[in-house]
Amino acid sequence: MIDPLWWLVLAIGAGTFFWRGSFLVFGGRLRMPEWVRRALNYVPPAVFAALVLPGLIRIGEDGGIDGARLAAGVVAALVAWRTRGTLMTLAAGMSVLWVLRGLGRL
Amino acid sequence: MVAAIIPFGVTAGVAGLDAGLSAELTMGLSVVVFAGASQLAALQLIDAEAASILVWVTALLINLRMLMYSAHLAPHFQYLPLRWRAPMAYLLTDQAYALTVPRLMADDPPPANHWFYLGVALPLWVVWQLATAFGFWAGTALPPSWELGFIVPLIFLALLMPAVRTRPSAVAAAVGGSGSVLGQALPAGLGLTLGALAGIAAGVLAEQWWRHD
Numbered sequence: 009m010i011d012p013l014w015w016l017v018l019a020i021g022a023g024t025f026f027w028r029g030s031f032l033v034f035g036g037r038l039r040m041p042e043w044v045r046r047a048l049n050y051v052p053p054a055v056f057a058a059l060v061l062p063g064l065i066r067i068g069e070d071g072g073i074d075g076a077r078l079a080a081g082v083v084a085a086l087v088a089w090r091t092r093g094t095l096m097t098l099a100a101g102m103s104v105l106w107v108l109r110g111l112g113r114l
Numbered sequence: 115m116v117a118a119i120i121p122f123g124v125t126a127g128v129a130g131l132d133a134g135l136s137a138e139l140t141m142g143l144s145v146v147v148f149a150g151a152s153q154l155a156a157l158q159l160i161d162a163e164a165a166s167i168l169v170w171v172t173a174l175l176i177n178l179r180m181l182m183y184s185a186h187l188a189p190h191f192q193y194l195p196l197r198w199r200a201p202m203a204y205l206l207t208d209q210a211y212a213l214t215v216p217r218l219m220a221d222d223p224p225p226a227n228h229w230f231y232l233g234v235a236l237p238l239w240v241v242w243q244l245a246t247a248f249g250f251w252a253g254t255a256l257p258p259s260w261e262l263g264f265i266v267p268l269i270f271l272a273l274l275m276p277a278v279r280t281r282p283s284a285v286a287a288a289v290g291g292s293g294s295v296l297g298q299a300l301p302a303g304l305g306l307t308l309g310a311l312a313g314i315a316a317g318v319l320a321e322q323w324w325r326h327d
Contacts, residue, residue, distance in 0.1 A: 011136065011139060013135065013139055013160065014139065014142065015166075016156075016160075016166050016169060016170065017139065017142050017143050017146050017147065018146060019170055020143075020146070020147050020152065020156060020169075020170055020173045020174065021146035021147045023170065023173070023174040023177070024147055024148075024149055024152065024173070024174065024177045024180065025203065025204060027174070027177050027178060027180040027181045027184065028177075028180045028183075028184055028203040028204065028206040029184065029199075029200065029203035029204075030180075030181050030184045030185070031181075031184040031185040031187070031188035032184045032187055032188045032191065032199050032202060032203045032206070033196065033199050033200050033203050035188075040185055043318075045182075046318055046321065047314055047317075047318050048178065048179065048181065048182045049283070049317070050282065050283060050286040050313065050314045050316075050317030050318060050321075051175070051178050051179055051310075051314055052179055052273070052274075052277035053274065053277040053278050053283040053284070053286040053287040053290065053313065053317065054286040054287060054289070054290030054309075054310045054311075054312075054313025054314045054316075054317060055175055055176050055290065055310045055313070055314075056151070056270050056271075056273050056274035056277055056287070056290075057274055057286075057287035057288070057290040057291035057294070057313060058290040058291055058293065058294035058306050058309040058310040058313060059151075059155055059158075059176075059267070059270040059294070059306065060267050060270040060271050060274055060291065061291035061292070061294055061295045062267075062294050062295050062298055062305070062306070063264070063266065063267025063270070064267055065295050077264065080264070081267065081268075081271065084268050084271055085271055085275070088271050088272045088274075088275040089275050092272075092275065092276055093118075093272070094118050094121060094122065094269065094272040095118070095121060097268055097269075097271060097272040098121055098265055098268050098269070098272070101264065101265075101268040101271070102264065102265065102268070105261060105264055106260075109261070
């Protein structure tokens with residue numbers, strides 16, 4: 009049997025192609041209303057923040073906040089802000105997390 | 115620019131494995147969707163057993179920015195036949211867009227920009243697929259105590275920082291982020307979607323507020 013997740017993958021692919029092709033393929037004469045253009049500017053900050061924060065402020069099984077993740081996230085945020093580099097951000101966040109986990113085990 | 119997508123693509127592979135997807139499905143997602151942030155978000159939500167409709171809405175919300183890119187590129191490539199424009203649309207990514215725009219905006223645009231675009235977009239596609247495959251393969255070999263899943267929010271963090279450039283965009287991020295945290299008690303994915311929508315609305319309102327100031 010086909011995994012039903014394939015339908016989800018195809019649906020996301022179709023929708024994404026619709027965005028990508030909106031003007032490029034389907035309509036060179038389409039015009040974007042001014043309010044849509046303005047709202048689109050705020051899609052990246054709003055969506056990415058909504059994806060980041062729950063990952064950093066994660067409530068643990070005991071009901072408390074996972075402090076190591078939060079600390080690692082704060083350090084990584086500072087690095088991301090200063091360097092604008094993906095690799096530097098990943099390296100900083102993961103090292104802080106691992107160091108704190110290591111200390112926690114002592 | 116191409117090198118920067120490698121850790122991102124590897125993470126998409128690891129996340130596919132983490133979410134319990136088969137190798138075929140993980141690669142299928144990379145080939146069919148080919149948009150990293152939405153792939154990671156979708157995998158995270160699939161892992162949290164979110165309703166399919168919410169996974170779909172969230173992924174398309176994340177990819178909405180492609181509409182903006184498409185609108186910017188379209189006038190410059192309108193002279194091309196559909197057999198060019200359709201593949202170009204499929205290959206559209208943040209990186210391909212960012213690298214092509216300076217050429218198009220030049221006072222005296224160099225010729226054959228579609229070849230330049232393809233020269234950027236196609237290698238990105240190949241590297242992306244290889245990185246996803248490698249991530250899925252390597253993920254099976256790495257111990258769970260490394261918490262590699264934490265790379266996903268870190269990647270979104272690296273995407274978030276350059277997106278916050280103005281005061282209204284900071285408002286959009288603050289509202290979107292806190293809305294999503296507060297909505298964690300809601301069914302998986304719902305808090306994220308509602309928080310993001312509230313953030314977009316807050317950004318537009320903040321812009322209006324400061325304009326009249």
